[in-house]
Each structure stands twice: as C-alpha cells, then as structure tokens.
Amino acid sequence: MFMGLDEVFLILSIVEFLVGILGNVFIGTVNCYEWVKNHKISLADFILTCLALSRIMQLVVYLFQSFLMGPGAHIYLTYKLGRLFSLLWRVAIHLTTWLATCLSIFYLLKIAQFSHSFFLWLKWRMNRVVLMTLVSSLAILIFDLLLLERLFISDYILDGSNLTSHPTERKTSQVNTLIILSMTYFIPFLLSLTSLVLLFLSLVRHTRNLQRNSMASRDSSTEAHKRAMKILLSFLLLSVVHFISTQLAIWLFSVLWRDMFVRFLVLVMYVLPTGHSFILILGNKKLGQAVLKVYGILKAY
Known part of the structure; x- marks a missing residue:
C-alpha cells in the first residue's frame, strides 16, 4: 500500500505532468498544422x-x-534500468535546455536594439548563429553521453550475474564526472540568462523612450512592451529555479533517492517545462489566437 507521502507526491507529479503535456502538445499541434498548411x-x-x-x-x-x-x-x-533512466534523463534535460537557449538567442537578435558592432554582426547572421548553436549542442550531448557511460562503467564492474562496487575509486571518479556534467549544463544556462537579461534591458530602454515621446503611459506599444517584460521576467525566474533544482538533483539523486527534499526538487523541476509552455502561448500572437479559436469552439458546444 502507498504511504501518505507517496500518494501526495504521485498525485502532484501526475497533475503537473498532465498540465505540462496539455500546453506542449498544443504548441506542437498548432505549429505542425501551420507547417503542413503553408508547406x-x-x-x-x-x-x-x-x-x-x-x-x-x-x-x-x-x-x-x-x-x-x-x-x-x-x-x-x-x-540496466538505472543506466537507461539516467541516459534518458540527461538527453531530455540537454535538448530542452539548449532549444530554450536557441530560442532566447533568436528573440534577442530579432527584437533587441543595440548599436554595438558585434551585436549588429550577430544580428545580420541571426539564423546562422542560432543553427550553429543548435549543432554545437549536439556535439556536447555526445560528450555528455560518453561521460555518463564512463560513470556507469566506473560505478559497477560486472562479474557474471553479480554487481560489485569499489567505493573509494568510484567516489573520486563520480565526483569528477558530475562536476563536468554540471559545467556542460551551466554553459547553455549562462547563454540563455545573458540573452534574456540583454533583451529585458533593451525592452526597458525602448519602453522608456516610448513613454517619453508619446507622453501617454497607456500607449498600446508601451503596454505591449511592458507585457513582454513581464513574460521575460517570468521565464527568467523559472529558468533560475529550474537550474538550481536540477543541479541539486544531479548531486543528490544517488545519495538521497527517496528523501523528502529530493521529492520536492522533482516537483519543482516540473515547473519549467509546464509553466514555460503557457508563457510561450501567452507571448505568441499565433498561439494566442489559436487558444481563442479553441475556446470559441468549446464554448459553442
């Protein structure tokens, strides 16, 4: 039978999972439909x-x-299950982190206005910069998977049907590998954080210019920029919380697998893939219009 804590933890996990699936399936469906429709x-x-x-x-x-x-x-x-789960976990984290980073870089180069020559050089090559970032991330993913494989090989020595471990040698190898894995996750987080902060500063400056020139705080363009800044701040907060919780989880999973604090970290980790999908829907005009259409259809029934 389930313990009380097990029940609460699983119910919250399932709820966060279903909400996140709903948002991300909606985004994927709308974009795939537009892709097929417009070729x-x-x-x-x-x-x-x-x-x-x-x-x-x-x-x-x-x-x-x-x-x-x-x-x-x-x-x-x-x-075998531990090895498979760890590989899937790393691939999922890697792909979502780097794709979110590419999206942040794209929006920075597309929307932000800076006069620095290097920024202008990147802006003129926006698509190439984003694609190169994505391709580079695949090389880092291969490196990560090789590190994980090395970690499992050093963790266990197969001897027939038995698994024997060498604690002293294993601990040093495990710590070194975890440090490198943490660093490879820190790179896209830093790139994404820098892009979002620069974009936020650009929007703040542009909003102030609009208010100064129009002399009207309720100007539609100003309100649009303020809404964009709120969306950016929300994503920044989610990104920081997810980064901290993921890093703590990487270091604590193998030691405190069923600890209450680790379970709390898992619930926090659901927040970014769940919450950011709805932030994207609110901030994207096409997705917002699709939501209104779906709402209109449901309301008619």
Missing part, C-alpha cells in the same frame, strides 16, 4: 515545435522518475 515553417516556429516535443519527452521522464521514487523505488536499483 513552410519559420526558424522560431521550428525551434518552438522541437522544444515542445523535447519537453513532452522531459515530462515523461520526470513522471517515470516520480513513480520510481514512489512504491517502485526498488526497481531503480537494477543496473
């Missing part, structure tokens, strides 16, 4: 679609992890 897709919509698909994968991995931390915790102790 073309913009770079931003392509990244959004890939991000939605990767976050669906991420949410599935998180839900699987939640069940393993509940009544099925003993299953994780098997070597």
